[in-house]
Structures are given as structure tokens and as C-alpha cells.
Amino acid sequence: MSTDLGLPPLATRPLRPYLPRSVAASEEGIPSVRLEGVVKRFGDFTAVRHLDLEVARGEFFTLLGPSGCGKTTTLRMVAGFDEPTEGRIRLDGADVSGLPAFKRPTNTVFQSYALFPHLSVERNVAFGLERRKVDKDELRRRVGEELERVGLSGEAKRKPRQLSGGQQQRVALARALVNRPAVLLLDEPLGALDLKLRKGLQVQLKQIQRDVGITFVYVTHDQEEALTMSDRVAVMNKGVIEQVEGPEDVYERPRTTFVAGFIGVSNLMPGQVVSANGNGADLKLDSGPTVHATDSRGIPAGERAHGVVRPEKLEIHQAVEPAPSGRASLEGTVQSSLYLGTATQMVVSLPGEVSLTVLVPNSDDAERRRLPGAGEAVRLAWMAEHMHLVREAEVSADGHNDPDHDDTAPARSAPNEEAVT
Numbered sequence: 347m348s349t350d351l352g353l354p355p356l357a358t359r360p361l362r363p364y365l366p367r368s369v370a371a372s373e374e375g376i377p378s379v380r381l382e383g384v385v386k387r388f389g390d391f392t393a394v395r396h397l398d399l400e401v402a403r404g405e406f407f408t409l410l411g412p413s414g415c416g417k418t419t420t421l422r423m424v425a426g427f428d429e430p431t432e433g434r435i436r437l438d439g440a441d442v443s444g445l446p447a448f449k450r451p452t453n454t455v456f457q458s459y460a461l462f463p464h465l466s467v468e469r470n471v472a473f474g475l476e477r478r479k480v481d482k483d484e485l486r487r488r489v490g491e492e493l494e495r496v497g498l499s500g501e502a503k504r505k506p507r508q509l510s511g512g513q514q515q516r517v518a519l520a521r522a523l524v525n526r527p528a529v530l531l532l533d534e535p536l537g538a539l540d541l542k543l544r545k546g547l548q549v550q551l552k553q554i555q556r557d558v559g560i561t562f563v564y565v566t567h568d569q570e571e572a573l574t575m576s577d578r579v580a581v582m583n584k585g586v587i588e589q590v591e592g593p594e595d596v597y598e599r600p601r602t603t604f605v606a607g608f609i610g611v612s613n614l615m616p617g618q619v620v621s622a623n624g625n626g627a628d629l630k631l632d633s634g635p636t637v638h639a640t641d642s643r644g645i646p647a648g649e650r651a652h653g654v655v656r657p658e659k660l661e662i663h664q665a666v667e668p669a670p671s672g673r674a675s676l677e678g679t680v681q682s683s684l685y686l687g688t689a690t691q692m693v694v695s696l697p698g699e700v701s702l703t704v705l706v707p708n709s710d711d712a713e714r715r716r717l718p719g720a721g722e723a724v725r726l727a728w729m730a731e732h733m734h735l736v737r738e739a740e741v742s743a744d745g746h747n748d749p750d751h752d753d754t755a756p757a758r759s760a761p762n763e764e765a766v767t
């Protein structure tokens with residue numbers, strides 16, 4: 347067992363340019379991965395519903411969503427382990443329908459590292475090249491380079507069991523990269539590791555992706571991981587993508603109540619849009635007051651919507667104090683107050699069974715001690731630019747808008763093709 351945490355530094359010298367294989371003439375502008383109306387059914391159950399998606403070349407793209415939302419199924423169809431029931435998948439412009447996994451310009455890294463226990467680290471990495479009968483000198487050079495890239499040159503002769511979990515996942519990564527895939531598919535690759543190691547590897551994985559410059563399609567249910575590493579994030583819910591945007595947009599401006607809830611604390615205030623124009627919208631809250639949001643996300647007057655304000659954007663004042671000028675405000679009662687170390691998290695209940703979470707940074711001890719406690723009447727205030735509107739989730743939590751939803755879907759059959767691709 348290695349004594350370090352599996353976080354040796356990555357390659358310290360510049361490696362030769364990484365040239366991925368490509369299925370088509372690499373014309374500028376052709377998406378690396380394109381899904382066109384992709385549907386996947388298992389019997390009566392629809393796991394993926396009509397996905398249209400484009401991933402640009404060199405992009406770090408993440409499919410994010412709760413367990414069972416269809417992200418692994420989507421990845422497996424790109425990899426060629428499953429075929430879509432309807433629709434088409436293109437890789438570098440070429441339709442890959444019917445093409446087996448080993449003929450696609452993709453490689454997959456799984457959560458279970460799927461290394462060969464009886465082979466050394468370097469033989470594990472060399473496996474795909476040996477099968478393709480790559481010239482010995484080239485094989486040695488490429489294996490050496492990939493081990494260097496992931497910071498494991500010193501472990502080449504070891505067996506997987508002599509490595510930490512983080513190191514084993516680096517071997518799996520090197521084994522995938524050595525094949526020069528045009529697209530690397532990663533299915534919760536850090537899921538089995540502890541939090542500290544995961545965070546360190548997130549940074550290194552992103553660095554490796556930048557170095558090699560190839561497309562990464564990454565699957566995770568961990569929103570922080572998705573926000574940290576990705577160029578763009580697709581948030582999935584019950585087989586549907588509810589939002590595809592950059593991490594900041596997804597976090598700051600979720601489009602649906604589902605995304606708002608999944609990405610962070612969902613401070614949702616339901617109401618009806620009473621007016622909307624280029625300067626934003628007025629939302630009449632079900633609890634009474636009308637508040638203004640500068641970002642209406644195109645929701646027209648007359649529609650139901652929710653106002654969202656992030657916990658760190660809410661200010662908390664004594665109820666008797668007026669709202670600072672230029673702020674909207676609502677009165678409520680503190681339900682609970684929790685010391686979290688760097689911040690204090692307070693839950694405030696408002697009329698209409700709405701409760702909002704407020705995060706107050708613990709930068710000043712005296713100020714922290716003055717914070718109101720449970721049962722106290724308070725005023726929550728925020729700037730209009732920090733409130734935006736979201737629609738209801740496209741698919742409600744109880745499957746309401748979801749006629750084909752069937753919770754009796756058969757359990758997934760155990761795939762056995764997940765070794766080396």
C-alpha cells in the first residue's frame with residue numbers, strides 16, 4: 347500500500363503534443379459528440395427521452411443529476427455499450443449507429459477501476475496497445491508518457507493492489523488516454539474515493555483534460571464536482587435535460603425549480619408574474635407582497651413561477667428595522683440556526699409555508715453572536731438583481747407530467763462489457 351494519498355504531482359516536464367484519433371476529417375465547428383432525438387427504452391420504461399445535445403471539441407462536459415435520471419444510460423449509448431431505441435449519435439460528425447464500442451473513438455473510465463489485478467501498472471496501461479499490435483518502441487514510449495502524465499512513473503512495476511484507490515484510478519485514466527481517444531467518457535470516476543482525495547483529483551483531472559485537449563464527457567451526481575470541473579453542465583431529471591449551460595449560469599440562474607433544488611439550496615418563493623418587460627418582471631408572491639426580479643428568464647405575465655434568491659445573497663435584519671434602501675424584503679421567523687464553521691446557516695419561515703435558508707459568513711465573531719436565534723422575528727432583504735425567476739420543473743417530482751414514467755422498471759442487468767474498451 348502506498349503511503350501517500352494518491353496525489354503525486356502530475357508530469358513536471360512538457361510532454362509531446364497529444365494527438366487523439368479522429369473518425370472524420372476534423373473540420374472546425376463539427377461537434378465532437380452530437381445526440382439527435384435520442385430515446386432509450388427498457389421494455390415499457392423510458393430511461394432517456396428525446397435528447398438533443400452537442401458537445402464541442404475539447405470541452406469538459408458534465409451530465410449531472412440524481413440517481414436514475416438517465417446519465418449513465420446516455421454515456422453508455424455514446425460509448426456503444428447500448429444502442430438508442432430512437433435517434434442517432436454522431437462522433438466527430440460520423441453516425442456511429444451499430445458501431446461496437448471498440449470501434450468507436452471513445453474510451454471509458456469507470457468508478458470501479460476495472461484494472462487487471464495480475465498485471466503490473468505498465469502492463470495494464472499497455473493492454474489496449476498490445477491488442478492492437480502497436481510497435482514495441484512506440485508502445486513503451488506511449489505507456490511511459492501516460493504514466494508520467496498521471497504522475498505514476500515510479501509505480502510502473504507495481505500491481506494494482508499495491509496502490510491506493512486514487513492511484514488505481516490514475517492507472518485507469520492512463521490506460522484510457524494511451525489509446526488516444528477523441529472523446530473520453532468518465533462515469534463517476536471519483537465516486538469511490540474519500541472527499542479529500544476526490545477534491546485533489548478533481549483539480550488534477552481538469553489539468554489533465556486541459557493538457558490533452560480532448561473532449562471529456564463526465565457523469566456525476568455531485569453538483570460541486572460538476573461545477574468545479576466543467577465547461578458546461580447538463581442537468582438531467584427523469585431522462586430529460588432541464589438545463590445546459592456553464593457552471594455559473596446553472597448555479598446563479600437555474601431555469602427550473604428542479605435545477606434550483608438540485609444545484610443548491612432551493613430558496614423558492616412561489617407566485618404569479620404580474621408584469622414582465624425588458625427590465626425584468628414583477629412577481630406577486632402567494633404570501634402577498636409583489637417583488638421585482640431583474641432576470642425574468644423570459645417568463646411572461648400571467649404565468650406561475652418561483653422567485654429564487656441564493657442563501658448567500660440574503661441579508662438578515664431585525665424585523666423592526668426597515669429594509670435597507672433599494673432592497674426587497676419579507677418578514678419571517680427564525681426556525682433554526684446552525685453553526686457550520688465558516689458560516690452560520692439559518693432557516694427562516696415565511697407566510698405561506700415557505701422557508702428560506704440564509705448563509706451568513708462567520709467573518710466577525712462579535713457580529714456572529716448578535717445574529718438572531720430560533721423564534722425571533724426577522725426581516726430578510728435582497729437586491730432585485732439577486733432574485734430571478736424559474737419555471738416549474740419540466741418533469742415534476744411525482745412524475746406528474748410524465749405519462750410513461752414507470753417506477754416498476756426492471757432492475758438494470760449487470761453489464762459485463764465494462765472491462766477494457
Ligand code: ATP
Nearest residue numbers: 388393412413414415416417418419756757758759
Ligand atoms: P446512477 O447514478 O444511479 O447510475 P443514472 O442517472 O446514471 O443513475 P441510469 O443508470 O442511466 O441512471 O438509469 C436510468 C434508469 O434506467 C434507471 O431507472 C435504471 O433502473 C434504468 N435502467 C438502466 N439500465 C437498465 C437496463 N439495462 N434494464 C432496465 N432498466 C435499466
